[in-house]
Amino acid sequence: xxxxxxxxxxxxxxxxxxxxxxxxxxxxxxxxxxxxxxxxxxxxxxxxxxxxxxxxxxxxxxxxxxxxxxxxxxxxxxxxxxxxxxxxxxxxxxxxxxxxxxxxxxxxxxxxxxxxxxxxxxxxxxxxxxxxxxxxxxxxxxxxxxxxxxxxxxxxxxxxxxxxxxxxxxxxxxxxxxxxxxxxxxxxxxxxxxxxxxxxxxxxxxxxx
Amino acid sequence: xxxxxxxxxxxxxxxxxxxxxxxxxxxxxxxxxxxxxxxxxxxxxxxxxxxxxxxxxxxxxxxxxxxxxxxxxxxxxxxxxxxxxxxxxxxxxxxxxxxxxxxxxxxxxxxxxxxxxxxxxxxxxxxxxxxxxxxxxxxxxxxxxxxxxxxxxxxxxxx
Numbered sequence: 542x543x544x545x546x547x548x549x550x551x552x553x554x555x556x557x558x559x560x561x562x563x564x565x566x567x568x569x570x571x572x573x574x575x576x577x578x579x580x581x582x583x584x585x586x587x588x589x590x591x592x593x594x595x596x597x598x599x600x601x602x603x604x605x606x607x608x609x610x611x612x613x614x615x616x617x618x619x620x621x622x623x624x625x626x627x628x629x630x631x632x633x634x635x636x637x638x639x640x641x642x643x644x645x646x647x648x649x650x651x652x653x654x655x656x657x658x659x660x661x662x663x664x665x666x667x668x669x670x671x672x673x674x675x676x677x678x679x680x681x682x683x684x685x686x687x688x689x690x691x692x693x694x695x696x697x698x699x700x701x702x703x704x705x706x707x708x709x710x711x712x713x714x715x716x717x718x719x720x721x722x723x724x725x726x727x728x729x730x731x732x733x734x735x736x737x738x739x740x741x742x743x744x745x746x747x748x749x750x
Numbered sequence: 751x752x753x754x755x756x757x758x759x760x761x762x763x764x765x766x767x768x769x770x771x772x773x774x775x776x777x778x779x780x781x782x783x784x785x786x787x788x789x790x791x792x793x794x795x796x797x798x799x800x801x802x803x804x805x806x807x808x809x810x811x812x813x814x815x816x817x818x819x820x821x822x823x824x825x826x827x828x829x830x831x832x833x834x835x836x837x838x839x840x841x842x843x844x845x846x847x848x849x850x851x852x853x854x855x856x857x858x859x860x861x862x863x864x865x866x867x868x869x870x871x872x873x874x875x876x877x878x879x880x881x882x883x884x885x886x887x888x889x890x891x892x893x894x895x896x897x898x899x900x901x902x903x904x905x906x907x908x909x
Binding site for chain 2 (some may be wrong): 553554555557558560561562566581582640665668669670673705706707708709710711713714715716717718720721
């Protein structure tokens with residue numbers, strides 16, 4: 542089931558309409574940050590929580606407050622925080638890698654994320670909305686994450702960052718955009734379908750180098 | 751000017767894309783300029799000529815864009831970066847790629863026409879409510895700030 546892991550409730554589009562448009566584009570679920578759980582037609586709406594904290598302790602306190610069944614993401618920051626955040630229990634994905642300094646999400650954080658099964662979220666919004674230097678920085682950061690993903694095997698998830706239904710992008714467009722930073726079509730499909738596994742882990746134990 | 755023999759002509763591919771919202775379809779030239787700007791911004795002056803895009807048709811809420819064979823994915827990526835035309839929010843969603851325009855025309859499904867179901871004025875604010883198909887409803891608000899659209903669904907949200 543393809544899932545857009547970041548749509549924002551509270552924009553110019555209701556959650557119902559966002560789910561309808563996502564369904565029309567070929568998604569089976571959306572994560573709605575600020576939204577409530579439910580189903581619209583065949584599209585499942587998963588509530589999302591984004592944690593922004595200055596320290597791992599404060600992040601942990603916020604993660605505990607997240608409602609049950611929510612998709613919890615922690616916004617990345619400096620390298621020390623990122624290493625700790627990758628290992629926090631209850632975190633499904635790490636977001637905001639395009640806003641970090643170069644190498645802030647490093648090989649230690651990548652290995653921890655792989656061991657704990659924590660995903661890294663790649664947001665398409667900076668590729669779509671930004672121009673020039675900011676877009677180039679985002680492409681560069683994402684290419685770095687893809688390289689670490691190939692080495693350590695932590696999951697990736699993809700989100701549009703849509704606050705309007707016009708900001709959603711079809712899976713075909715997502716595949717084309719992901720080619721900009723070297724993520725192939727197969728990996729894109731895996732990333733779009735990774736949310737179910739993150740919300741309900743329980744597969745066989747996998748050995749990570 | 752004598753045309754080139756067929757073996758020397760470039761191979762073209764055509765991308766069919768749906769324009770959203772369907773009632774804000776711009777004309778071909780405006781669309782061409784927006785696509786050219788998006789392609790140049792994303793791939794630069796060096797990459798844009800390799801794509802060699804052109805708007806072939808704008809009809810029934812869709813646009814058909816031509817590009818060189820092998821450059822379809824880059825064109826689709828550039829189309830995905832278009833967020834507004836003439837100050838109006840817009841999205842271009844790719845639907846199909848083909849070697850002929852005819853096969854794309856066969857795949858075109860016209861979007862439902864918006865139907866005005868209500869209009870009210872409050873001071874300087876005018877709200878027009880449109881119903882689009884069975885499950886979508888758009889409210890266009892005109893006020894001193896200009897025009898903005900609020901998008902709603904009309905089917906039940908099951909918790």
